[in-house]
Amino acid sequence: xxxxxxxxxxxxxYLPGETLGKLEQAYFFAASRHEGHxxxxxxxxxxxxxxxxxxxxxxxxxxxxxxxxxxxxVLKEKVANVDELExxxxxxxxxxxxxxxxxxxxxxxxxxxHQAENIxxxxxxxxxxxxxxxxxxADRLQDMVCLGLSEETRxxxxxxxxxxxxxxxxxxxxxxxxxxxxxxxxxxYLFPVEYADLTGHLESTLAEREVYVEKVISILxxxxxxxxxxxxxxxxxxxxxxxxxxxxxxxxxxxxxVYDKVAFRIIVNTVKECYEALxxxxxxxxxxxxxxxxxxxAPKANNYQSLHTTVVGPQGHFIEIQIRTEEMDRVAQEGxxxxxxxxxGQKITGNDARLFRNLKKLVQGLQExxxxxxFLESVRGELYDPDIYALTPxxxxxxxxxxxxxxxxxxxxxxxxxxxxxxxxVNGQLxxxxxxxxxGDIVEILTGKKQHxxxxxxxLVKTSRARARIRNWLRREEKERSLKLGREICERELRRKExxxxxxxxxxHIRKLLKTLRCNxxxxxxxxxxxxxxxxxQLERALQPEEFKKExxxxxxxELLEKAxxxxxxxxxxxxxxxxxxxxxxxxxxxxxxxxxxVPGDEITGFITTGSGISIHRSDCPNLRTTDPHRWIEVxxxxxxxxxxxxxxxxxxxxxxxxxxxxxxxxxxxxxxxxEFQARKNPENVAEFKVVLEIKxxxxxxxxxxxxxxxxxIIEVRRR
Numbered sequence: 001x002x003x004x005x006x007x008x009x010x011x012x013x014y015l016p017g018e019t020l021g022k023l024e025q026a027y028f029f030a031a032s033r034h035e036g037h038x039x040x041x042x043x044x045x046x047x048x049x050x051x052x053x054x055x056x057x058x059x060x061x062x063x064x065x066x067x068x069x070x071x072x073x074v075l076k077e078k079v080a081n082v083d084e085l086e087x088x089x090x091x092x093x094x095x096x097x098x099x100x101x102x103x104x105x106x107x108x109x110x111x112x113x114h115q116a117e118n119i120x121x122x123x124x125x126x127x128x129x130x131x132x133x134x135x136x137x138a139d140r141l142q143d144m145v146c147l148g149l150s151e152e153t154r155x156x157x158x159x160x161x162x163x164x165x166x167x168x169x170x171x172x173x174x175x176x177x178x179x180x181x182x183x184x185x186x187x188x189y190l191f192p193v194e195y196a197d198l199t200g201h202l203e204s205t206l207a208e209r210e211v212y213v214e215k216v217i218s219i220l221x222x223x224x225x226x227x228x229x230x231x232x233x234x235x236x237x238x239x240x241x242x243x244x245x246x247x248x249x250x251x252x253x254x255x256x257x258v259y260d261k262v263a264f265r266i267i268v269n270t271v272k273e274c275y276e277a278l279x280x281x282x283x284x285x286x287x288x289x290x291x292x293x294x295x296x297x298a299p300k301a302n303n304y305q306s307l308h309t310t311v312v313g314p315q316g317h318f319i320e321i322q323i324r325t326e327e328m329d330r331v332a333q334e335g336x337x338x339x340x341x342x343x344x345g346q347k348i349t350g351n352d353a354r355l356f357r358n359l360k361k362l363v364q365g366l367q368e369x370x371x372x373x374x375f376l377e378s379v380r381g382e383l384y385d386p387d388i389y390a391l392t393p394x395x396x397x398x399x400x401x402x403x404x405x406x407x408x409x410x411x412x413x414x415x416x417x418x419x420x421x422x423x424x425x426v427n428g429q430l431x432x433x434x435x436x437x438x439x440g441d442i443v444e445i446l447t448g449k450k451q452h453x454x455x456x457x458x459x460l461v462k463t464s465r466a467r468a469r470i471r472n473w474l475r476r477e478e479k480e481r482s483l484k485l486g487r488e489i490c491e492r493e494l495r496r497k498e499x500x501x502x503x504x505x506x507x508x509h510i511r512k513l514l515k516t517l518r519c520n521x522x523x524x525x526x527x528x529x530x531x532x533x534x535x536x537x538q539l540e541r542a543l544q545p546e547e548f549k550k551e552x553x554x555x556x557x558x559e560l561l562e563k564a565x566x567x568x569x570x571x572x573x574x575x576x577x578x579x580x581x582x583x584x585x586x587x588x589x590x591x592x593x594x595x596x597x598x599v600p601g602d603e604i605t606g607f608i609t610t611g612s613g614i615s616i617h618r619s620d621c622p623n624l625r626t627t628d629p630h631r632w633i634e635v636x637x638x639x640x641x642x643x644x645x646x647x648x649x650x651x652x653x654x655x656x657x658x659x660x661x662x663x664x665x666x667x668x669x670x671x672x673x674x675x676e677f678q679a680r681k682n683p684e685n686v687a688e689f690k691v692v693l694e695i696k697x698x699x700x701x702x703x704x705x706x707x708x709x710x711x712x713x714i715i716e717v718r719r720r
Contacts, residue, residue: 003047003050003051003054004024004027004050006054007023007027007050007053007054007057008020008023008024010054010057010058011023011057011063011066014060015063019063020063022063022067022089023053023063023066023067023070025088025089026053026067026070026071026089027046027050027070029071029074029080029088030046030049030070030071030073030074031046033074033077033079033080034046034049034073034074034077034079037073037077039146040143040146040149040150041146041149041150042149043146045073045077048073048142049069049070049071049072049073050070051142051145052069052070052072052135052138052139052142053066053067053069053070055069055138055141055142056069056134056135056138059134059138059175059334060334061131061134062131064089064090064092064093064096064131065096065131065134065135067089067093068092068093068096068097068100068131068135069135069138069139071085071089071093071097072097072100072101072135072139074097075097075098075101076101082094082097082098085097085098092131095129096129096131096132096135097135099129099132100132100135100136100139130173133169133173134173136166137166137169137170137173137175137178137182140162140166140182141178141181141182141185143158144158144159144162144181144182144185144186145185147159147185147189155189156189156190158189159185159186159187159189159190160186160190162182162185162186163182163183163186163187163190163242166182167179167182167183167186170182171302172301172302173302174300174302174303174304174331174332174334175333175334176304176332176333177333177334180240180242180243183240183242183243184240184241184242186242187241187242187245191245194245195241195245198241198244198245199241202238202241209238209262212262212314212315212317213236213262213264214236215314216236216262216264216313216314216319217234217236217264219284219314220234220264220266220281220284221234223280223281223283223284224266224277224280226280227276227279227280227283229268229273229276229277229280230268230269231266231267231268231273231277232267232268232269232326233267234264234265234266234267235264235265235267236262236263236264236265237262237263237265238262238263239262239263239320262319262320263320263321263322264319264320264321264322265321265322265323265324265329266281266321266322266323266324267324267325267326267329268323268324268325269325269326270325271296271325273325274296274307274323274324274325275296275307277307277323278307278309278323281309281311281321281323282309282311284311285311285312285313285319286311286312287309287310287311288309288310288311288312288318290439291308291309291310291320292308292309292310293307293308293309293389293439294307294440295307295308295389295397296324296328297395298389298391298395298396298397299397300389300397300399301397301399303331304331304332305324305328305331305332306322306323306324306328306332307322307323307324308320308321308322309321309323388400388401388402388404388437388438388439388441389439389440390404390409390437390438390439390440390441390442390443391440391441391442391443392413392442392443392444393442393443393444398412398413398443399412400412400437400462400463401462401463402436402462403436403462404436404437404461404462404463405433405434405435405436405437405460405461405462406421406423406424406426406431406433406435406437406443406445407421407433407457407460407461407466408437408461408462408463408465408466409424409437409443409445410424410445410447410466411461411463411465411466411469412463412465412466413445415469417445417447418453418466418469418470419451419452419453419469419473420447420448420449420451420452421433421445421446421447421451422446422447422448422451423446424443424444424445424446425443425444425446426441426442426443426444427441427442428442433457433460434460452473452477453469453470453473453474455470455474457470458470458471478531479527481530482526482527482528482529482530482531483523483526483527483530484530485529485530486525486526486527486528486529486530486531487501487526487530489529489530489536489539490525490526490529490539493536493539493540493543494543497543501522505522510522513525513542513543516542517534517538517539517542519534590606590613590614590616591613591614591615591616592616592645592646593607593615593616593617593618593621593623593624595617595621595623596617596618596621596623596624597645597646597647597648597720598616598617598618598621599645599646599647599695599697599698599701600637600645600696600697600698601637601697601698601699601701602618602619602698603618603619603620604616604617604618604619604635604636604637605617605618605619605621605624605632605633605634605635606632606633606634606635607624607627607631607632607633608631608632608633609631614633614635616635644673644694644695644696645694645695645696645697646675646692646693646694647692647693647695647701647719648690648691648692648693648719648720649689649690649691649693649704649705649708649717649718649719649720650688650689650690650691650716650717650718650719650720651663651688651689651691651708651714651716651717652686652687652688652689652714652715652716653686653687653689653711653713653714653715654686654687654713654715655681655685655686655687656713659687659713660677660679662711662713663689663691663708663711664677666707666708666711667691667693667704667708670700670703670704670707671696671700672693672694672695672700672704673693673694674691674692674693675692675693675694676690676691676692677689677690677691677692678690678691686715690720701719705717705719
């Protein structure tokens with residue numbers, strides 16, 4: 001009850017006292033329904049619920065959100081239903097609790113394709129009502145606070161999910177304090193040794209840092225006063241641990257060389273004083289080039305406003321300084337909660353409207369990605385920490401990762417702008433589409449009605465949003481081409497049989513044809529014929545009368561068995577070898593086995609199948625050894641044969657950023673084509689790849705394997 005009193009005291013400080021009966025009712029309802037339930041931390045479950053509700057109240061969120069935090073476990077534990085919640089606490093509370101429950105079991109694990117659908121539910125719920133995500137974030141924060149009581153495997157799993165998904169989402173909502181706490185709490189479980197070293201070092205130098213902070217604040221106050229700028233306050237605080245760790249990793253430097261372990265914040269009264277204070281700082285110490293950022297005139301997408309600069313301060317240490325007004329500081333800390341749109345009688349501001357539009361744009365963009373692996377990649381790509389802040393000619397900021405190009409910028413504006421991008425002007429000058437954008441660039445995108453995405457763009461773009469949109473367009477275009485070509489091929493073959501698609505549809509024979517070719521619909525069949533997935537020969541066979549087809553099959557099988565017997569006889573009387581050249585046999589009767597994928601240069605053996613001609617295997621293929629040797633037939637590669645052949649490689653490598661791109665680039669530079677690429681990360685954090693390639697012959701494949709093995713990250717390359 002003492003915890004309830006504390007919660008009510010916080011709520012009463014910003015909510016009308018007479019409305020708090022609903023919160024008290026929610027507490028007693030949850031306490032009775034969760035009686036005897038224990039949280040994973042070992043404490044009574046009701047304590048966890050009060051902690052979540054208190055976190056939401058401390059963010060000054062509306063009553064329904066706080067009440068939802070108190071009730072967020074009742075549907076998950078199946079101790080209440082949605083109708084009951086709606087009757088007792090209203091439609092909004094029921095909706096928020098239901099949305100939170102749907103995403104409770106989301107596990108951010110890219111090894112499992114079905115998890116993509118769970119994360120999709122999270123983004124849908126967030127798009128419908130952002131309060132669902134706020135409750136989930138408060139819930140996750142409280143889970144992280146007591147995660148030390150869980151077993152190690154769960155600690156790492158929850159911490160990885162938190163740092164990859166929930167901390168970036170808190171940042172996207174502009175809730176900086178929560179992002180920092182989630183990252184630091186995750187850091188200690190994901191990298192315990194590094195966390196202990198960093199914590200120990202910072203504790204050992206605490207007294208020295210405190211003296212330095214006092215000295216810098218004293219100098220800043222003196223310099224600002226001399227320039228007639230009176231700050232409300234100056235704060236010096238250590239950067240959060242995970243941000244320091246990221247700098248160590250990114251720059252590959254020891255901790256002793258990280259000079260800006262302390263960040264200073266100057267809070268002033270007006271925007272004018274922000275710029276005056278910046279001038280004073282730069283007049284006092286040398287600014288570091290490229291580290292000055294103006295988010296006051298061009299706010300971030302999450303409404304963040306501040307001036308940032310890094311200078312060479314006393315004792316030659318780098319100092320990061322942020323300058324902002326009191327209101328800017330409140331928004332920087334509280335984010336979406338600073339101007340809560342759901343507060344009764346409060347109108348939504350223009351900045352808040354922009355934030356919600358961006359969130360919905362994020363959700364809509366991800367809904368367009370159907371492939372689970374691609375979806376998970378897109379989620380990771382969308383939740384990056386932006387490095388580049390470029391502007392439209394009207395002053396709107398677009399946040400992008402380092403290395404982004406004008407194409408990324410175009411898709412960040414709108415998918416239609418990206419699709420029709422023909423070029424760009426950066427700072428008034430025409431640039432190539434491969435130009436890498438820099439901080440502060442003003443970018444004007446040029447478009448054309450006849451322009452459309454190119455496959456080569458995939459090598460230029462950095463953002464997952466642009467990559468997903470380009471892939472979607474190319475897939476649609478490819479499908480349309482396949483449909484058109486497939487229709488032409490089918491109509492041509494049907495004319496030879498004195499029929500047409502229209503007649504087959506009318507007499508119902510199209511259903512039999514679709515079943516024979518294993519197609520779901522007419523469009524599916526046309527697309528497969530056009531893309532070559534269903535060959536002309538398969539189409540011809542499907543269109544033949546059944547009796548004729550069986551007779552033809554039987555005749556060919558007998559011919560092949562007879563030929564095989566002749567070869568065996570010739571072996572007995574002569575050392576010469578009769579060979580079937582693959583190119584010399586009707587391609588309806590010969591197919592390359594997919595289990596071992598032989599290529600020119602491999603020793604091969606033919607196997608006479610029942611009704612499907614000759615299947616070509618590598619002579620050492622395990623599957624071939626389990627078959628009847630009497631059906632084996634000697635075959636050789638045709639000397640005049642040319643073209644491309646498919647093979648499959650399995651790779652294991654140390655995981656690192658841009659590894660996929662480097663492997664793809666090497667394969668492309670060796671004149672091999674990637675047909676299929678599958679990637680996953682195993683429990684040992686090793687990346688594993690299955691790559692289906694088109695190559696010329698065995699020598700080409702062996703050369704490619706040798707080049708891949710020379711990459712420093714590659715552990716193993718083998719043929720499958």
